[in-house]
Amino acid sequence: MESKTNKTEVEQISERIKNIDINKEVEEQDTKNEKKPESTKYLDFISQLKENRFKSIIFMTGAGISTSSGIPDFRSKGGLFQQLQEKYELSTPEEFFDINTFKKNPMIFYEFSKDFLSADYQPSQFHYFMSFLTHKGLVKFIFTQNIDGLELKAGIPKDKIIFAHGNFLEAHCPKCHLSIDINELNKKNEKGEILYCPNCKKKSPCKWKVVFYGEDLDQNFYLKRREITEGDLGIICGTSLLVQPFCLLPYMMNKNATRVLINRDMVGETRGKAGFKFNKEDSHDLFIQGYSDDIALQIIKDCGWEKEFDEFIKNLKNQS
Ligand code: OAD
Numbered sequence: 190m191e192s193k194t195n196k197t198e199v200e201q202i203s204e205r206i207k208n209i210d211i212n213k214e215v216e217e218q219d220t221k222n223e224k225k226p227e228s229t230k231y232l233d234f235i236s237q238l239k240e241n242r243f244k245s246i247i248f249m250t251g252a253g254i255s256t257s258s259g260i261p262d263f264r265s266k267g268g269l270f271q272q273l274q275e276k277y278e279l280s281t282p283e284e285f286f287d288i289n290t291f292k293k294n295p296m297i298f299y300e301f302s303k304d305f306l307s308a309d310y311q312p313s314q315f316h317y318f319m320s321f322l323t324h325k326g327l328v329k330f331i332f333t334q335n336i337d338g339l340e341l342k343a344g345i346p347k348d349k350i351i352f353a354h355g356n357f358l359e360a361h362c363p364k365c366h367l368s369i370d371i372n373e374l375n376k377k378n379e380k381g382e383i384l385y386c387p388n389c390k391k392k393s394p395c396k397w398k399v400v401f402y403g404e405d406l407d408q409n410f411y412l413k414r415r416e417i418t419e420g421d422l423g424i425i426c427g428t429s430l431l432v433q434p435f436c437l438l439p440y441m442m443n444k445n446a447t448r449v450l451i452n453r454d455m456v457g458e459t460r461g462k463a464g465f466k467f468n469k470e471d472s473h474d475l476f477i478q479g480y481s482d483d484i485a486l487q488i489i490k491d492c493g494w495e496k497e498f499d500e501f502i503k504n505l506k507n508q509s
Pocket of ligand 1: 220250251252253254256257262263264265268286334335336354399400401417426427428430431451452453454456479480481482
């Protein structure tokens with residue numbers, strides 16, 4: 190995983206976005222004055238969704254969809270990066286999630302994991318919204334950067350989710366990649382001890398399969414990313430779109446696909462052929478600014494699905 194300033198193999202796409210007709214695009218795409226989505230575009234989006242005309246929805250999500258579950262995002266003021274940087278006196282915000290930090294001092298991530306796993310966070314309305322559409326058979330994939338696993342708690346089948354930055358459900362040795370029994374790691378952590386790899390000669394601490402800076406993403410991400418062109422609607426939500434290669438996903442969608450950005454702040458690339466074109470009337474791009482839960486519920490309401498959605502959540506909760 191790399192920050193946007195570092196170059197990766199997907200750099201070409203990034204360059205493509207940035208280099209084509211920049212001046213013309215900047216002029217056309219200046220988003221400074223944008224406040225609300227074009228209402229006709231929004232209504233068009235709703236009518237297509239309501240009539241099940243989108244059959245291959247792809248979600249691309251980040252930490253913002255879990256803030257209402259009690260998990261802070263990374264880059265907002267007072268967010269995880271700030272909290273962890275202050276607590277551990279780190280030189281950069283990313284340092285906590287750097288593989289070299291883990292190798293030098295695994296205990297700080299063990300402590301973090303213990304707190305995280307014992308918190309028993311619950312899904313947000315946005316997670317249930319994704320689950321609802323998935324159970325309607327409309328969702329192809331959910332690409333998430335989140336490691337909280339709340340998609341699963343919201344009843345989304347595992348094969349629909351691509352955990353781009355890993356999760357706490359599996360463990361391994363980051364050095365030799367030997368798979369480790371997750372229960373063994375959790376038990377050891379409960380006792381305040383570090384689990385070392387039985388395979389590596391020099392002591393190598395085992396780790397939950399959360400992707401750190403300096404580690405590669407799971408192969409599944411690269412495999413499923415190829416199918417992104419099959420999506421007819423992309424919903425991007427709760428992410429600053431700053432971390433590669435994940436942040437390039439929206440620009441890999443088919444040019445005829447509708448892309449809806451739901452976020453508290455404007456993010457993403459608005460330049461170049463593949464960039465968002467929210468202000469262009471004939472584009473299929475729509476920015477809905479606000480909180481993910483509020484907007485998910487508004488969409489449900491506007492589609493006339495309120496009763497069905499309530500029933501869906503009730504049933505899910507009864508099953509668990
Ligand atoms: P960020 O913290 O970078 O961005 C969160 C985005 O969500 C921001 O644009 C916020 O404005 C927005 N946001 C916050 N709360 C919201 C809400 N309730 N509704 C709508 N929008 C909201 O988080 P990510 O983009 O997910 O990797 O960060 C990407 C990666 O950076 C993470 O996966 C993490 C970190 O490196 C790991 O460390 C494993």
